[in-house]
Amino acid sequence: MGLMKAAARAPDAVLLPTDFDSYRRHSRLFKAAVAELAPVIEDRGIDEIYIELTDVPGAQDAVGHDPFGGVRALAQEIRNNVRRATGGLTCSIGVTPNKRLSKLASELDKPDGLTLLTHDDIPAHIWPLAARKVNGIGPKAAARLAALGLHTIGDIAARERGWLIEQFGAHYGAWLHDAAHGIDERPVVTESEPVSMSRETTFERDLHAVRDRAELGRVFTALCEEVASDLQRKGYRGRTIGIKLRFDDFKTVTRDLTLDEAVADAATIRHAAGLCLKRVDLSKRLRLLGVRAGALAKV
DNA sequence: TCTGGGGTCCTAGGACCC
């Protein structure tokens, strides 16, 4: 249940503020604890990773009658290490032949679980799941699938590849087919270059471009400074500077501008972002303002 | 999920070039 809905239903509940520094600190502890045992890790955000276990010593060993005893013990060890390093945080692990199946498997036994799946387990354990569970099938795709009578992953798997391509296009159709059959050749990617860096803020009350001009201007400049300092701290410059606005009706627009050369200083970013802002109709009140640097180049 | 912040990737049209 979403927080706001919960708060509405439980008026006496105490809502604690978010503590993002603490989350980040625990995120680092969690990843470091995993890395001690299995160093090949793909970062998927603050609380999620893919781990390549193939070459970890012992992962391929059978234990007694259990052909997967070795990897099972290893996953258990990882969970123990995370709990110890983070002062008690649990985690769920899915051990499977690929990333998509692992993601699905990790959710089968949610808090504090361990699920092992082979390709042969797909019909019994994956196909009954709602299509929406697949990473890459969001609310829109799920609704389109449902309109075609496809509700579970198995429903998708039962359709022919060609039919899915007819309905969803060459790219997404083929992807749906592969995903439903547990086919996923993506490697675990341990390093990647950032594509963009951005800062955005939602106002406590919707602001008007004219009436709240001074406040908007201050926030706008501050966001540009934050983007600039993020770029500088991480050693990047951006050649495309953009803005994002969300109006009181939740309609969101973006504008961007590609410069002749990549930049990282707040004044230049502010100037480019200002030019972007001039291209937007500002008659509606604003609830969000963001600044973004893209087309990044390493300094 | 009535909605915070930070991302990635895809699509599509238009400009511009050969």
Add this chain to the structure above:
DNA sequence: TCTGGGGTCCTAGGACCC
């Protein structure tokens, strides 16, 4: 000036993810 094919870049929006 028009026709035609093909490529890249820029811009805007949208879907999706944690």
